[in-house]
Amino acid sequence: MQWLIDIAKEAMENWIYDNGIYRYRGDPAAVDFYSDTLTKDGVYHDLDLSGIVDENAKAVNLVIYFNCLNTGIPSLYKAKGQVNPANTSQIITQIASVPFAADIQVAIDSTGKIEYNIGAATWIFYSITVKGWWL
Numbered sequence: 001m002q003w004l005i006d007i008a009k010e011a012m013e014n015w016i017y018d019n020g021i022y023r024y025r026g027d028p029a030a031v032d033f034y035s036d037t038l039t040k041d042g043v044y045h046d047l048d049l050s051g052i053v054d055e056n057a058k059a060v061n062l063v064i065y066f067n068c069l070n071t072g073i074p075s076l077y078k079a080k081g082q083v084n085p086a087n088t089s090q091i092i093t094q095i096a097s098v099p100f101a102a103d104i105q106v107a108i109d110s111t112g113k114i115e116y117n118i119g120a121a122t123w124i125f126y127s128i129t130v131k132g133w134w135l
Contacts, residue, residue, distance in 0.1 A: 050112025079107035
């Protein structure tokens, strides 16, 4: 009877893999991108996640952690090449010198890249960690 359970389990796993699923990354030892590796000038820049996510990823779940001396400073995230701002993930600093964390979802292109735009300000720290992705 175990053989039947094994066949059913394999069929279910294959179906989930073929039809999309969220892949939790696990427990990374450190954040992926730190303040000193990110450009914070109010202009869009590429962020290459291809070394972290599966090659078939359609979207990524990011954990953003930051602290800024200024208020009202936006951080924008979008699919690479996207031109319309209506579908852009956005975080705005609320209170000066208070740490803030957010989970955001961003579509990812076929090369594993997204674009980010962190406003020019006095940042105490800024980090981005890939939490997981959707296939």
